[in-house]
Amino acid sequence: MKIKLITTTYQNGEKNTLEKEKDFSADNGVEMQVVNLYPDVEYQEFDGFGAAITEAAGYTFSLMSEEKQNQILDAYFGGNGIRYQFIRSHIDSCDFSINPYTAMDDPNDADFKSFSLERDEKYIIPMLKRAEETAGKPLSVMLSPWSPPAFMKTNGSRTGGGALKPEYRSFWAEYICHYIKKYREKGFSIDMVTIQNEPNAKQTWDSCLYTSQEEKEFLRDYLYPSLTKNGLEDIAVFIWDHNKERMYERARAIMDEETNKMVQGVAFHWYTGEHFDAIQLVRDTFPDKKLYFTEGCVEYSRFSQEGQLENAQMYAYDIIGNINSGMNAFIDWNIILNKEGGPNHVNNFCDAPIMCDTENDIVEEKLSYTYIGHFSRYIEPGAKRIATTKYTDSLSLTALKNPDGSIVIVLLNRSKEDIPVHLRLNGEVAEFSIPGDSIMTGIV
Template sequence: MKINLTTTIFKDEKKETVETVEQFSNDHGVEMKVVNLYPEVEYQTFDGFGAAITEAAGYTYSLMSKENKKKIVDAYFGENGIRYNMVRTHIDSCDFSLGQYEAMDDPTDTDLKTFSLDRDEKYIIPLLKHAEKIADNNLQVMLSPWSPPSFMKTNEQRVQGGALKPEYRQFWADYICKYIKEYRQKGFKVNMITIQNEPDATQTWDSCVYTAEQEKEFLKDYLYPTLLKNDLDDIQVNIWDHNKERMYERATAMIDEVTDKMIHGVAFHWYTGDHFEAIQLVRDMFPKKKLIHTEGCVEYSRLSDAGQLENAQMYAHDIIGNINAGMNAFIDWNLILNKQGGPNHVGNYCDAPIMCDTDNDTVKENLSFTYIGHFSRYIQPGAIRIASTKYSDKIEVVSLKNPDKTITIVLLNRSNEELPVSVRINGKITSFNVTAQSILTGVITE
């Protein structure tokens, strides 16, 4: 038995990735500096990784040369890239759009005859098609609304929160189903939706507020019956789609004997901190539900002073903590952005793992891209998290058993000291060092 090790370090603003191989030998009672793996103790299944194809990402992509378009999509979705298998995109406009827009804005058009995806066709769909092709037609697609059309809102506008008018709940359910069906007709495997992005936030951009009672009533009495009516019973509906710290409250308020069959999972974001215990609470209370991270990014408004290493470590720390707490999938925010961190119609700029200089046609892979790849390249869709123990809080560990029987272990060392590790599994042991300020992925094979 052996372990193939891939280590990435970042020093003096330079990245270095080193690959080595270590052999296992019989365990003769090593007790110190140990990380234990227990493949027989299984937890949740992990479905994969992905990112959002926003209009901002699609517009940025459209300005790049043919060669760089291919480079970007290969890097994310190709076999030699970081192997994303999921995409999230928005129903109508979001903050990372060029401006506000709606597929239909006529209150009298209850048959949705004027409904059009022309705006999506311009920037989102070309990038999505390219990703689908490179991923060998194996992408799962999630749709999320930031706001219903303005005429359906209590404040008569897409921005500044507001709520869905009760008299438009059926119209909005029909609209969402129309969006799903139109995307499916274009050949995309839309199999997931969230009911509302950040339903507890009033934003200067596209937003809409739902209480737990309102979200539950909309799902139970309007959205779910309309999905069934449109033969969309295979759509996986995810609730909440907001920060972790309140996901338990929303889940317990919405999931009951009636709605249990309607709710596939709970979606969450990372913007208010770790809250890994919140994920664990939902996992313990609702063991059959999917728990999906649907958005996270390095916001310039809060984290502009952070360096590449800190940003990358933030991703790794969150992914490890989330998986260990019960997460089933991790979807990042924007796939790519321009050098400003946009475009964004309200100036809400942020970082992305790949940034593009559209003026000079150059592509920059941030360290966060490499760190995410330490998970997504080696954790296969369908992998099962297994139990592990560690000897120190200076090292963060997660391990999964892949469908091909290999075992992936990721170790994050955010300390300034090199940490020795002896990995023990099934009566075998191997030892190596985890470099200071590094991430290491090991793949164990027979």
């Protein structure tokens, strides 16, 4: 038995990825520096990886040459890329839009005669089409609203929080269904929707507040009946779509005997810390629900755009912790951005795994792109997480068994020192070392 090891190091601003093979030998009772893999002990199924095509991403993409556009698409969706399967996008505008917009803003148009996807058709839909062409298959798309139209809200604005007016709940549910149907008419596989992006955050950009009870009532009494009426019962509805620290409380407050069948999953973000235990609580309490990471990025307001190693390690550490706690899919935020970290209509700039200098037609793959690829290139949809044990907390790791039986283990070393490992599997041991400040993927 052999293990293929792919290792990425980063020193003095230079990335280096090397591949090598190691032989397993008989386990002669090794006790020190051991990492154990137990493929017969299985946990949740993993569905895949993806990212968001926002208007900002689509606009940036449109400014690049065809050669560079193809490079971006191949990097994410090509056979030699990091093989994304999911796309998230926004219903109407979000902060990563050029400016606020709605598909319809007439309070008297209950028949949606003035409804138009003109803005989506300009930048989002062209990039989504190209992504599917490169992937050679339909991508699974999730739609998330940042705010209802201003006329439906208590503060009369898309921005600054506010809430959905009770008298517009039915109208807004129908609006969401109309958005889904219009995308499906264009041939896209809209499979999932979240009820509200970050329902607990009053933002200077597009936002809308929901209490747990309001989200539950909107789902139970308006959105679910509207999806059913419109023949959209196959749409998977995800609740929460906000940070991890309150996901258990929200899940527990919304799901009961009546609403359980209406909810397919809980979506979560990373902006308030790791909170892996919160994911585990939801997994243990609601074992049949999908737990999807739906947004995370390196915000320039909080983190350095120069710290490529630290930023990449933040991605890998979070992915490992999330998977080990029960996550079923990882969907990153903006798939690409310009060199300023936008465009963003409220200057809420951030990093993306691929950044584009639109003036000079330059594509930059950040170290975070490579780190994500250490997972997404090798973990197949349908893989099952398997049990592991490790000898040191200096090492972060997760392991999954692909549908074909191959085992993928990802090991992250955030320390400066090399970490030796005796990898024990099925009565055999492979010995190797994980360099300091590196990530390693092993395939058996």
